[in-house]
Amino acid sequence: MKRIALCALLAALAGPALAQFSDEQNRAYGVILPMLEELTPDAPVLSACVVTVAAPQEIAALAASGGPSMEAGQLVSAVLARPETLSCIQNTMAQR
Known part of the structure; x- marks a missing residue:
């Protein structure tokens, strides 16, 4: 049930892709x-873009982490800094 709600939220906020x-x-x-x-009300959009841009091994590391941690935070920060992630965020926010 949570996955359905998550997908619906992502569809509403970040588009079908x-x-x-x-x-x-x-x-x-x-x-x-x-x-x-903890940082922004736009967390769903930023999170969706991080997942979209992250490499498969980065997704695997985040998924296996079991929850927020210093290592996960460093990985998320690195993905957020990529031009592709920034472009995803800008494009998604423009569609709102």
Whole structure:
């Protein structure tokens, strides 16, 4: 049930392309979202873009982390700094 709600939220906030996550991507999203919620009300969009841009090994590491941590935060920060992630955020926010 939570996955359905998550996908619906992502579809509403970030467009259909970002809502099509695998189980592993959904687990990674679940790790990323609480960390970014502490920083911004746009955390769902930022989290979706991080999941969309992150490499498969980065998604696997986040999904396996079990929750927010210093290592997960460093990985999220690195992905957020990428031009592709910034572009995803800008494009998604423009669609709102």
